[in-house]
Amino acid sequence: MRKVVNTIWMTGFMLMLFSFISVTNAHAEAAENNHVKLFEVQADSVMRTAPNHEADVIGTLVEGDRLRTFEEQNGWVKTFFDGEPAWVYGEELLLIEETIEVENDDSLLEDSNTIKEEEIELEEKEEVEEESEEKAEVKDDMKEKAKEDDISTQTEDNFNHYTPDHVTEPLDYLPMGYIQQNHMQISEDTITVRKHQLNGYNILIDPGHGGKDPGAVNDGVREKDLTLSTATKLANYLEAEGATVNFTRADDTFITLENRAYQSNVHETDVFISLHYDYFNDPKVNGINTYYANTNKSKELSEKIHSALVGELDMTDRGIRQEDYYVLKYNQNPAVLLELGFISNPSDLEKVQTDEYQTEVAEAITNGLVEYFDAQNE
CATH class of the missing domain: 3.40.630.40 (Zn-dependent exopeptidases)
Incomplete structure (x- = not known):
């Protein structure tokens, strides 16, 4: 009987672990596709309509140019040129700045300690917002006074x-x-x-x-x-x-x-x-x-x-x-x-x-x- 219970317990644990890893991998993949990066061009390059060397060329880059990218595929990065998507091979690009935006998933916040930390952060954020609103009101009053003095x-x-x-x-x-x-x-x-x-x-x-x-x-x-x-x-x-x-x-x-x-x-x-x-x-x-x-x-x-x-x-x-x-x-x-x-x-x-x-x-x-x-x- 004990062996059966242990077997069921281990099976359940492995399923939970697998689920957690899957969710984590999904978020890692989402984060990878949600990077906003700033690159500097290190050597003359071309921009293409798709992430491969056979795609049509729609523009050129020279050393020193800078571009922001929003997606990566197989060594290629996606940016925009004249309002259209453009792909650049990343081999000659130097990363200067990176921003990552990941949306929260409630399924990863079951732990009570994490929830408590978020509640504390929310309270601190509300206090900061209230303080910002008070400062904004003071600033608006100063601007209105300045306008009155100016017009007079x-x-x-x-x-x-x-x-x-x-x-x-x-x-x-x-x-x-x-x-x-x-x-x-x-x-x-x-x-x-x-x-x-x-x-x-x-x-x-x-x-x-x-x-x-x-x-x-x-x-x-x-x-x-x-x-x-x-x-x-x-x-x-x-x-x-x-x-x-x-x-x-x-x-x-x-x-x-x-x-x-x-x-x-x-x-x-x-x-x-x-x-x-x-x-x-x-x-x-x-x-x-x-x-x-x-x-x-x-x-x-x-x-x-x-x-x-x-x-x-x-x-x-x-x-x-x-x-x-x-x-x-x-x-x-x-x-x-x-x-x-x-x-x-x-x-x-x-x-x-x-x-x-x-x-x-x-x-x-x-x-x-x-x-x-x-x-x-x-």
């Missing part, structure tokens, strides 16, 4: 970015700025291959107008909306090249000209870029302009960016001009103001509203900055 110092003249005559000297003190680092990343399904040619550079993007200042308006289209949308796309491209990106405004907020220049001067800024869309009484006037104020600091920057814009965009070239616009004149860093089309011109208006055009603008400015910094380092 303004005049209607501030609305026009191209009439700086109302100010003769910059303010010694300005209320809290709204500089905000950009945390948005390029979608994993769009541009994944990155060269990081702007590593170490800090770019401050200034979306023109905002809040109670709509900028130019035509047929319901407001300049302040176009500049913010363009700024977001530009930030994505710049971050893909490794730059640190900040905004003078990251939402529909009214920021003074003085405050915009102030943010550039008091923070570490390598380049200041102010984005605008133009307006003129004659609807026939169209095209793009680039402006700078300080010849020594900003002329070369304006030339590199304007050249890239003209080369990328199918727009009338209205040239580069030197003007004492406030955000340029009182900016201590290399700074440009870009007029990216006329809202008052029917053809320009139709074009500048499109994601395609704004993406082309973002790519062109990024290319111009790469050329500018390369020239600075020669």
